[in-house]
Amino acid sequence: AASKTQNSGTVATAAALPIDLFGENRVQELVEKSAAGAYASRPVHLIGHLQTNKVRHVVGKASLIHSVDSQKLLFAIHREAQKQGIVQPVLLEVNIAGEVSKSGIALRDLTALAEACEALPGVQVEGLMCIPPKTSCEADQHRAFEALRLAACDLEDRHYSWIHMHHLSMGMSGDFESAILEGSTIIRVGTAIFGPRDYSIR
Template identity: 55%
Template sequence: MISEEQRARMAENVAVIRERMAQAAREAGRDPAEILLCAACKTRTVEEVAASAALPIDLFGENHVQELVEKTDAGAYGGKPGHFIGHLQTNKVNKVVGRAALIESVDSERLLDKIENAAAHAGLVQEILIEINIGGEASKSGIDPQTLWTLLDAAAAHPHLRVRGLMAIPPADASPDETRRFFARMRELLTSAEDRHLTDSRLDILSMGMSGDYPDAIREGATIVRIGTAIYGARDYGNKV
């Protein structure tokens, strides 16, 4: 059960986040309506997510396939879109395609092929983002920026995929100035990718920024910010994986 205190705290948190998002957008000369708030709800219960769905949250992001399945089947998102934002194993693609409105973490041609096959079998077009390992970290998924063009070319050959943009997570130990430079580099990559994209669909989504740095991400062009702890509080991983 979700207590009234928890509901009130989440509502207050989202109100603060929304105001900070709007302020950052205005500082950058942008329309605040351009930026979507994604609630990153890894480890959060169906009840917590369902309660937050009544708040001015635009969409929900899941890192684990089993949580996406559980919360989607339970209707926890309240009719709002669910995105897959974690590392996607190829053997779990069939559970995500068609269930996630957007797969934000595509980082290989093999994964592209698996998504294409699953989407073709389901008779749909799956929207995706290409994940960039913008900090070159060995411990993180995502592609090197120089590999982006090869992956975009490969994606353009798949009729059941639609690339909508890019996603990234800067290094956690980067300074605020360094993080902002990573965000600026992502904006430049999106602009370059849009200029040379091979299909009719626009590349207009830039998913970056989390609880500790989302205002700077917005100032540098983010269209989706993925925020978890600033909405729900510290995670209790417990038995979650």
């Protein structure tokens, strides 16, 4: 359940339902709701953009960080994980359509980012994540999700011992059906569970 902008009480109510895990876009919300016990021991993932200066607030709290898109961020996570004596699971975020408005690494640079992980034992790559272009065309949705699946297959075929392709994080409330058909293992559904978000909440 993508619980961005939902207060701790709403999240705690949702935690009583058969929801596997929660995802937060904002570091501050993840920290505050964790401290309030809102997730009721359910895993929580960081699914939004992560700045390097906020890494210390997330490592060890998020069971999976979805939005790793640079060597600088990888190194910051590795360094904090080493301080804590843990290995932090992450996903590499791919900007599947090269949209300027979105974060994520370009497909052409994905292999280099994956190879950089070999020297960073504080992180464990578990798969890939993408936010595709917003469209109601199912064919376009499938093409975007297929591109991420094929990128994961390419990395698997390289047999890197230090990364796994266990997860594809793709699909939200408007396109999760297409994502599932293309092999998604994690869907980030918020509006379909909680209703329209109040973006005045910060």
